[in-house]
Amino acid sequence: MSVAPARRNVRILTWIGFVTGVAGGLLIAFPDYLPFGGPWVQLGLGIVTLILAFKARKIGMAEVTDFDGRLSLAAALLGFLVVFFAGQVAFGVLLLALNG
Numbered sequence: 813m814s815v816a817p818a819r820r821n822v823r824i825l826t827w828i829g830f831v832t833g834v835a836g837g838l839l840i841a842f843p844d845y846l847p848f849g850g851p852w853v854q855l856g857l858g859i860v861t862l863i864l865a866f867k868a869r870k871i872g873m874a875e876v877t878d879f880d881g882r883l884s885l886a887a888a889l890l891g892f893l894v895v896f897f898a899g900q901v902a903f904g905v906l907l908l909a910l911n912g
Contacts, residue, residue: 818875822868826884829864832857833890840897851901858894865891 836857839846846853865888872879 815876818871822872822876822879822884825864825868825871826887829861829868829884829887829891832864833861833887833894836861836894836898837890840894851898851905854894854898855902858891858896858898861891861894862888 836854839854839857843850865884868884869881869888872881872884
């Protein structure tokens, strides 16, 4: 793959990762807007964010010569935050279901 399509793929993956991370973060901040799914939707969005961000980093480091991975790294950190906070709530739901 040449540099131009690789650079385009990195941009697309990074920005879609940011969108899913922000959506997950907003759902964590305002959980009343999520009518169903509870923390599982948020956890899924965080995992998708991580996958997209690391895929962008992999393509960028392998195929783009002057790759600056700060934006995809920021998306990955956003994904970690979403997974962390949604994971806490999901763990609480599982404990409540097992003990209740």
